[in-house]
Amino acid sequence: MMKFKIKHKLFLAIITANIFIVLGIYILSSLSFSSSFREYLDANREKELAPMVDAVAREYQNQQDWHWLRERGRSTWRTLIETYYVPRNSNPDRAQFRPQAANGERPPRPRPDNRPLIRQENRPVDRRAPQPGLAHDAPRPRPPVIFIADKDHRLLLGREDKLDTVNWIAITLENQTVGYLGYHRTTHITSQLDQLFVDKLTTNLIWIVIFVIIISALIALIQSRFFVKPIIKLSNAAHKISKGEFTTRITVSSDDEIGELCQDFNRLATSLDRNLKARQQWIADISHELRTPVAILQGELEALQDGIRDYSAESVNSLYQEVKRLAFLINDLHELSMSDIGALSYRFENVDLIEILDQVIESKKESIDSAGFSIEQICEQDELILKGDEHRLNQLFLNLLNNSLAYSDPNGMVKVAVKTEGPNVIISWSDTAPGVTEEQLTKLFDRLYRTESSRNRNSGGSGIGLSIAKNIVEAHNGTITARPSSLDGVRFDITLPLK
Template identity: 45%
Template structure:
């Protein structure tokens, strides 16, 4: 039992020393290593260093805990064995009056230290200290701390307890600590265990490095894929997409990247379409005017009121297109000036309708107006709101068929004022309703470029509505045509 416990102690001591030794021998990573500072190396070394640090901390903690707790426990057990011997030593001194009997009789000390009682009872009550040779580590010192009997190595520095007889200290019972009794054989066993645990420590770090490598390789593959997609996107390849994979943080980032790439691809397509549309819209009136002027200069056509009127119409259309482009640019960047004050939407809408009634009648459009009789106040810019309603009515005049029905309603709906403008056929396909407010967008059916217009009016309307913290939307009208709905926040009363 004694040998087994001693070997267990040596095993654990060897484990702690070897683990520290192996970590110190294997690294930290030398700063002189010429390693490329890439994310692969950084992540690999970070995870490896973290695992090695945890191993080192656990090893040191176990070693300190083992030395302070287990060895102290064994020594405390030895101290308790000493306490049980104290009455017997005091009685022997009192009976003989001195310690000379121990010096003259070499067996007297052994008889004094031998456990008393039945053999089976002794085995049952034998403490761990006794099993680890506590009695063999015990000796007796006189009152002046000179050795009298027992272990030859006991001294004043050993663990000791006073032997008191009639209130006077007549000697000291001393015991060597457990760790001081390790033999040369034990030391050799310890050294062998150290080599074993050094191998175990190095193997543990190798396994950690291998697991770290596979973990970081999988993670960094996704990072490299994302970096490659980003480089393509930065180079102008907006069709670049990244495989999402697992729905973790990197997966979410990949989804966001794909959405961004889709948005950039749409914006690039819109930019190219915008440039093409602007060039077409500007070229058409300029070409007509240039042809008219060249005909006059070449003498093919004489200047007349009719030819000048045609030039004036083209100039007017070109000027309106330029004004629309300017207003759209200002509303896009939020630079369009707004003078906000309480205004009555019902009054503004009636004024806009009065401006187009003659043209509505000329096209035989049957108008139905349902505007609330009470004032409908909002905080906004009267001139910009007038522009909003004028553009909406102009859109209806341009695209509604001859003799169509037109309905305009304005009412209060809770904390908002809702304006609805709808007409009869022709309508707009449902899949194209959401695109009506895009600049230069025109439905390629009955509401097409042949009807006139630059395709900027509804885009300007959207920006004006949003600048008033409102919302504008398009839907199919029960009359068979298009319904435009504008919601604006009502002013607090």
């Protein structure tokens, strides 16, 4: 079974729409032409009957009544047809019969240019003999059925049961309507010449429709391939991405929705490539971080085994400290991984931010005093209520304080300023020297990153605290940034929504 691809569906959609449009135009054109052509034939019929209308008007003027029409009946109709009806495409200077005058002569019907309309003879033209200028086998046109009614539409000539399809022409004298002459409007074509014209036009229209459909099919084929081409490129690139080739990119050549999709795909590929490299670096950093305390433990245990070091309380305490650092690192890694995947449980409720900050400072008072640090708090108000998780906000401030204590010089200072700004609360956390370079500022929130070149674990932390702090802030729909502080250290600006 054939599998329909997008280009096939697009081609069928375009060609189907074009076919319906072309067929609709053909049907409407045919109906419009048929109606207009019948109106054209009726207009020509009225021109053919115009001399007859004039003749009837003159006769009415002479008789001052319609009694002559009632008396003569059918013979009047034959006389009018044979005398004054000049069919379309016939010789206008010929008539088939001439009217009978009172003196027995057959006078010519008057013309505007005073030329005689019919020949001056006393006998009718033999209708069986071919007329000059006409082919011998040309069919003689069928005379029309006419109706005459007075000004009140009372029928004087014709059958009343055939009035449904009659068009009426007003018979006027001195701008006064004295009666009406009627004829059957055209419902179907009877002339061979007219039918030949209609058939020819219909045939040409059908060929035009076929030609337009073929051209539409070719255009639809080209358009479907053109529109599907970037999708095929996108599909091939996605296939490569699924194989782990995250360096794959697509050339964006348009500004439409497909172009935007290609741009989004490139951003996705860039993000995947960056995440892959970060994961690889993350694994390498974890391996390095875990290898160091494990190597120390192994070395000290081997020293005890080989008798290089004596088993004593000091050696046991040294082993305990390394195990403690290892457990601390593993715990930080676990919390970081949980915050990355959103597994940290958050219970949002109304909490007092100032109170949480005071609790953190009070809990670290001994460490602050032993390091010779001073804490300066600048708060606009004694109480600041916001929607947040008390435990996680406590962890946020604790990580920032531990970072300042671990990386600032002894006898330093931490300055915390809290203020509200519109619907947000702004927390500025600044510490003293040493500061960091612009390049280091961009990496402070990277996991396992330490600014100290020696990576001293006795004085520094694990390099994970700020990463966890960033995740906590973002979980509260806030932002955290780092920049140099006025105290020659680092300043962290935290923005949290109040609600």
